[in-house]
Amino acid sequence: MASSSMTGVCADELQCIVCLELYEEPITLPCGHSFCKVCIEQHWESREEVTVCDCPNCRKVFPIKPECQKNVALAKLVEQMKLVPGVNVEERRCTEHGKPILLYCKDDESLMCVMCLVGQHTNHKVVPVELVHDEFKSIPWRHHPFKERRERVKMRTSLQDYQAPGVLNAKCPELSKSKQHLESQLHQLKREVEQTQDSGKGTVDRMEKKRLALYQYVDKSVDLMKSSVIKRQNEKLFLLQKQMDKVKEQLNSLHETNSTLKAALQDLETISFLQGYKDVIKRLESVSHFKSLKMAQPTVLDFSKEEKNLGSLIELHENFLKNIRKPVELQMAELDQSSLRSLYGRTPSLDPNSAHPSVKISRDLRTATRTETHNHHPEHPDRFDYYRQVLSSDCFSSGRHYWEVEVRSSSSWGIGICLNSMGRKGGGNEYRLGENPGSWCLLKYENKYYTCHNNQETHLSMPGNPERFGFLLDCEEGEFTCFGDSRVLHVFRGNFLVPVKPAIGFYGYDGDSVRFCSF
Template identity: 85%
Template sequence: MAFSSMTGVCADELQCIVCLELYEEPITLPCGHSFCKVCIEQHWECREEATVCDCPNCREVFPIKPKCQKNVALAKLVEKTKLVPGVNVEKTKLVPGVNEEKMKLTPGVNVEERRCTEHGKPILLYCKDDESLMCVMCLVGQHTNHKVVPVELVHDELKGVLNAKCPELSKSKQHLESQLHQLKREVEQTQDSGKGTVDRMEKKRLALYQYVDKSVDLMKSSVIKRQNEKIFLLQKQMDKVKEQLNSLQETNSTLKAALQDLETISFLQGYKDVIKRLESVSHFQSPKMAQPTELDFSKEEKNLGSLIVLHENFLKNIRKPVELQMSELDQTSLRRLYGRTPSLDPNSAHRRIKISRDLRTATRTETDNQFPEHPDRFDFWSQVLSSDCFSSGRHYWEVDVRSSSRWRIGICLNSMGRKGGGNECRLGRNPESWCLRKYENKYYTRHNNQRTHVLSMPWDPERFGFLLDCEEGEFTCFRDSQVLHVFRGNFLVPVKPAIGVYDDDDSVRFCSF
């Protein structure tokens, strides 16, 4: 098989399948196949039906004789091939089956993968404009006037592009490995930091009489909780860094494999995937790294030494532990640390509110449901409370609102009114309730009949999150980890999650974790 470095093609690919010689004044039929002008004319003249013209290659029939125009691009390739030293035109005749058989016998060569899917010819060229592999027949048509080069040339060029990415990838890998090492070290320090404090607390337990058990248990819980919360965040950073590191390592392996791939076509076929992977890892952002700090429990130990004097006042201090700042927590963290799924209280549901069997969904119905009389039941507003009641700690839950267009979701004191249509019984209209509200496709927050905030949202969220921090006196409304509003009040008295649904067939649901 004679190959021309000048044209980047094999002379065999420039042969007419009728005369089996290099094209003489080549023309291209509408089906895309090319022939010598004389050959195709003679082929049509020999047909029994002189009015019928077909393609000798694909046998497509043309009802009207095609207008045969010279294929200038193909003619130029033929002329260049004739000028190449060492190319014997007489020896370039195609022997049916020979070229295909040679390719079949070549180790590692898949004939179908090496041929153009459109023309069935061997892939020998690469179009830089379209970044695609092509055969010589592809020069006619959509690749006309494109920048086309032999695959061997672009192979070296694109390998150079991948080689240039190696230093950057290696630098990113080293940076992430360093971060992972630092995080592991801080986890170990955090795990060790509370050990001595807990042991010393145990030694002082015997001298603290009736307040000892309760106080020490509270303080140990505070120490362990702070450790766990910090370890949780550190572990989360580690997981992210490990994920990025694994992705970099996989990309690095893919890159090395591509660079070691000496086989041209398979390299070019996988080149785009390698580039995409390199681009994806280039967007990695390193997690924010705080300066390594050792947890300080000196306050707990000092307070423990003066426990006998402080008595009940001391208990009030240790009930308010030093906890993570809200800015450090996203909704995924809140679900894991404080997540719960409240249950609806059927005895509080208005007669138009139907409760699902799992006590999670409240649906507004067109007619009254046959509920028994109960002192906790709302008799005017279509609202329902949770059976869960909170007065200490942190509690986070989410509500699915995709099936409702008008609702109120929040919390209320257990003492809020239930009977009558006055504001004392409606969520957000009295001092005993706090809620997020959707009305006429707008969102508001309400407390004590005051619309405290108007929320602008580019789309309707499917769910909202709510965090109740009883000790801090905060009730926070979230959308996709974004804090929408923070209510402040005295939540050390019992409060309950609450829902109001006001349009028939609408429903809202407490999400399960």
């Protein structure tokens, strides 16, 4: 029988002899024997002489009913026995007869009690559980230390004298080999972890220094280009100012000459006029060349060269980023859904303001349910008024995002993403998921699966009906990947650097529901 490794006590030693079960609230009589509290009280109540109390074990009679106090130590042992790993002591009885399990049938490979000998186990090979216990745990014949000696006496010893190969021990070499293999793999992985950690030591700091150097380089390049622009601008402004000053000087001279001329014309006295006549003529002759003064054609400075140089610097940076992303893309292809949950997993929330009146949103904003009755939603510019659709309140335009949707309670649906700018009012294709250039979705209809974008459907071969689908949006790479049954079903490609939202549409019956899964 099983015993507790902590106490060394067998289960039989913790059984009440009245009910043959583990003690319940054990109490100990003055004679030293213990019983369940209920069992001893029922035993005394069954006596004809109510005033006589005796011990069911040793039959000692107590003239006065003894005070029965709980045996705390015994109760603790019972609790420890119940917690023996892998052993449910209270189930160690035959389920058919309720008797202790003492035997093992080799023909049926089943445990049994003594009463089981009569019945279906008749004429079967039955042995005590202790013997078969030793047999199963014994050292395998091929590994027995006395194998050679036993082979020499094999001809004169019956087969029953040999120790039978232990079934469990026979597996030990295989388990040991598997253990060594796994330990070797674990050691290798630990070394790889250490190497990976070592490879990153100092790299981040060095990159930070290079980042500062890159900032300085970019700042210097932009400053040089700005300096060139400002220098050319100042040079032209200087020349223009000189021209303006010259023109102003000439204009002032003209104003003075004009004033002199007007004064001469207004002078009516003969002698005064004739005296100043020659001076007026000279002044007019000195400014007569102004009439032929030619101005240079107006020009605007062209800074396209500087802007082109800065554009080249940006393009160089973009190409550099693309080269950085390439090894990351290779790793992305190796990630399973479990890894995607850990790295990029999120749980979108539904936007009640976008829900069609026949789409009910749960309080936690995770579940959308189609109803035949219109819900009393207030009017809102974001609300779908024709198609039974709803969008998430989450909006993505950068980074990677992974979410999963449970569809076990829906017969027909469309799940995907759409531009935040997609129309909400009306029944045209531009308002329905998958039927316009601004939406991409996975569709189930009449137990068939499709992908749909810009009103183009592609049938998918889908064995069975998965209850959960996964979706990965990679905005920078312009990819929207649909997962089902732990495999990639389809990859949409588009411009996802503009704001997009997770979306749900219903095409089935009243009561269909779809839920965003929590991570």
